[in-house]
Amino acid sequence: MRSLIKTCLCAIFLLLAVPLAALSAFGRFHAPFYFFAQCCALVPGILGDYLRICYYRLTLTRCDLSSRIQFGSFFSHPQASIAGSVYIGSYCVLGRVEIGERTQISSGVMIPSGKRQHSRSADGSIESSNLEHFETVSIGADCWIGTSAVILAPVGARSTIGAGAVVVKSIPAGVTAVGNPARILDSKESS
DSSP: OHHHHHHHHHHHHHHHHHHHHHHTTTTTSHHHHHHHHHHHHTOOHHHHHHHHHHHHHHHSSEEOTTOEEOTTOEESOSOOEEOTTOEEOTTOEEOSEEEOTTOEEOTTOEEOSOSOSOOBOTTSOBOOOOGGGOOOEEEOTTOEEOTTOEEOSOBOTTOEEOTTOEEOSOBOTTOEEETTTTEEOOHHHHO
16 A cells, blocks of 8 residues: 555656656756756655655656655756665755665765866866766765765765765775775774
8 A cells, every 4th residue: 555655646746747857858958957956855845755756757867766865955967866765865965976776875965076076277266167077976885875974986885984074085895984085994993
């Protein structure tokens, strides 16, 4: 019965999300995509969760309906991929990212599109963001990303990133990394 209710809610919210997705050309027009992503982020409760996941199902590169995206969280680029059973907590901002199955992302996590989004001119002044410098950040399956972490580089499967960590270099699979910049804990430190 519970599965039937979820299926019906997904169908209803997919229908509600179609006009929003269509106005953004299903993620191809950046300004309307971004506007509706932020609007969907502000819908509260479980109904908001369904609206967000259905909107992203229609606009992102990939988005599995079994995932959940909490209040205040949004994607800033449609070139993102969410595998099945992913959880994204409240107030997260995600750019170009690939998130593996069953990964759990806590609240307040920032995953921009890599660490080279803004370059500097010859005189040292900062230039506007340049899409050719954007990178896709990969988060493996079965990862845990702690509250307020900033992820600028890939994270391997089954890894844990501590709360407040800033990942600036690739993290291998199956490790725990903490700190700013994030460093891998050895077996003595993790016990």
